[in-house]
Amino acid sequence: MPELPEVETVRRGLSRLLEGLVIIAVSSDNPKSFPNAPADVEQFMIGAQVVAVKRRAKVLMIELSTKYSLIIHLKMTGQMVYRADNERFGAGHPNDSLIGELPDRSTRVIFDLSDGARLFFNDQRKFGWVRLVPTAEIPMIDFFQKVGPEPLGNDFTWEIMRERLQRRKNTNIKAALLDQSVIAGVGNIYADESLWGAKIHPKRLVKTVTDQEIKALYKALRDVLELSISKGGSTDQHYVDAEGKRGKYLTFANVFRREGQPCPRCGTIIEKLRVAGRGTHICPKEQVEQS
DNA sequence: CACTTGACCTGTCCGC
């Protein structure tokens, strides 16, 4: 599910809701979702105060006063939902929420908080996880060693994007965009949306993409990520923010999940194909395969 | 090494 805009939206919500609170208790029914040694949990998590909530790529980091952090990957269907203790953690905003009373059958981890609220890690497909690690060790984790730059960072230029993409010059541009070691945080939605914005066919080999096209892709990617964050991200099936509310970006999407509908720029019917093993959406008139 | 394909899970939808 969640790509950079969705994870950033969750981060902002958790930052506002959790900072200053103490974790009173935690429970989990699935070791893969919460694979931490009970002794570490007891010593470094229970009784710890939340100091900050950060994000790198699609990973959330909840920093604790014990110098440990909870790092969280939502993968395809993960949710982090805060619920105040009114009426047994029932849905607070039924009109905006995708989910009802918690816990439900996709709840994998429950955090009890010092304000009487609970934080629920829900994850239908069990791909996601919550791990407790020493904060100082996070930079040494393999993923963080390899992950590429943040595309919305102030120091991220189109030349840097070109240089990063060249690491995968013999593959197609969509696979390169999805590669987290090239650029952090891009997933299937924003790969398709940014390639449409720059009028580049997703199967084009990186080495055939011109500087002009990379400049256009750079701008399209940053614009669409910022627009999506401003709309609270994209909700297709599962994604919700820290209060359980849907994101509103998909009503602004130009091609993603819009096969059969007209291209907003030229009216040609949008097509769906498969690239890099993923469902892929293009305007077949403006995004041509031969370079 | 660079690159592609399956596997990890659960649920839903679509065609027969």
Add this chain to the structure above:
DNA sequence: TGCGGACAGGTCAAGT
């Protein structure tokens, strides 16, 4: 209605 297969916002490990 039932059943099988494809597919779903992500990443790894294992193939070639």
